[in-house]
Amino acid sequence: MPGDVRVRFAPSPTGHLHVGGARTALFNWLYARHHGGVFILRIEDTDRSRSTDANIGDIVNALRWLELDWDEGPPTPGYRQTERFELYREHAQRLVAAGRAYYCACTPEQLEAERAEAQARNETFRYSGRCRKLGLTSGALRLRIPDEGATVVDDLIHGPVTFDHRQLDDWILVRTDGTPTYNFCVVVDDVTMRISHVIRGNDHLSNTPKQVLCYEALGYPVPAFAHVSMILGADRTRLSKRHGATSVDAYREQGILPDAMVNYLARLGWSSGDQEIFSRTELIERFDIKDVSSSGAIFDQTKLEWLNHEYIKTIDGARLAALVTPWLTAAGLTPPADAARFVGMLDTLRERARTLRELVEVGRFYFERPREHEPKAAAKLFTPAGVPRLDTLIQRLAAVESFTAPALEALYRELVDAMGLKLVDLTLARLRAARDAAARAATSPAGGDK
Secondary structure: OOOOOEEEEOOOOOOOOEHHHHHHHHHHHHHHHHOOOEEEEOEOOOOOOOOOHHHHHHHHHHHHHOOOOOOEOOOOOOOEHHHOHHHHHHHHHHHHHOOOEEEEOOOHHHHHHHHHHHHHOOOOOOOOOOOOOOOOOOOEEEEOOOOOOEEEEEEOOOEEEEEEHHHOOOOEEEOOOOOEOHHHHHHHHHHHOOOOEEEEEHHHHHHHHHHHHHHHHHOOOOOEEEEEOOEEOOOOOEOOHHHOOOEHHHHHHHOOOHHHHHHHHHOOOEOOOOOOOOOHHHHHHHOOHHHEOOOOEEOOHHHHHHHHHHHHHHOOHHHHHHHHHHHHHHOOOOOOOOHHHHHHHHHOOHHHOOOHHHHHHHOHHHOOOOOOOOHHHHHHHOOOOHHHHHHHHHHHHHOOOOOOHHHHHHHHHHHHHHOOOOOOOOHHHHHHHHHHHHOOOOOOOOOOOO
8 A cells, every 4th residue: 555645636727627637536536535645636727828717616616516525725725836936936946056957048949940950850859958058047947858868657557668868858947937837837736745646647648757857856756657548539539529528517417417427437447347336435445546447448428328327216315306406497397395205206207317407307297287288198188087087196196195106106006996997907008198197298107117
């Protein structure tokens, strides 16, 4: 077991929380909870042109909806990069004083000329280091990368990954305008927050050797790294808007339950045998970063909806009522004041809905009267024999105290006997139609549906 586990989720607030980011947050959260560690939320908002407070609010709300609680982070001050610039300046000066960083006065034109020369030689551009020995006192600040050797990242998912220093250049720590770059901020943040394990998307793997060399230049221990594979669309390309919904908010608006979303995201790239459905407690108990696959995981909307349906069928009635109430309100419908009756109504609908949105639609007959009857229903119901049965059913349904599927089934059987009908008789279909009318719709779930 690792020592003191401290992990972080560090989104850039340039948009809504992508499901890939949500899975990264989940893996960090599970790892921290499994080891009794600390989960930190940090906001990487140095891109001032695209970062907004509204986006930060959206990310925070999405994490709260997923119930991924953090031990350190907003709203406590000090967990946004724009609040930490003094720390970055202090660490930059330490690198200059130690001779591990130098100022560069190369103009954009000079750098573009070097880039063109490298392209002409069919080589990857690597800064020449022309300012390394000039002893300048201003300009962009660059990290001095060793000319020889290699940096090996012993990734917890991918295994050892070697980066030849000859393929790296002296990257910029601080721009000429004094703003720190992403890679430098990340290193300073991680060391000052005592991060033990960096669990993030594998699109950051190429940044890792730069960051490792910066840790070493500052004299700090290097954390463990685990780079999680990308989430892919059905065509095996990186999941994007062209594949459909990609944000947590979008799936929430579809009527996906938070527990189902957490379960589904956990299984994207991680497994524990053949089990598909996990409680949060089980996820925390079983999650191990070594069980995360290095291959990309394909996002399957159909499977997500199947899993969501399984959760709808088994979720506690009171919690389901709480989750569906905002959906009813948005649809202009009002749930009954009797909480037990409301739960009973929902129990008769669970089998028929894959999402909360569908649950509202299939159960609409419980909450509103249609302006007119469907012709087929009227033809079945409003007959000389059907109307009295309908009146009886309406009266008896109104008097039901325990509005549950078993109670309704018992009532229907009692009425069948009282009316002299047989369960195998076709007239039972008429009785069901009467029940449908009592619910003010042409179709409704069977009383015994579970």
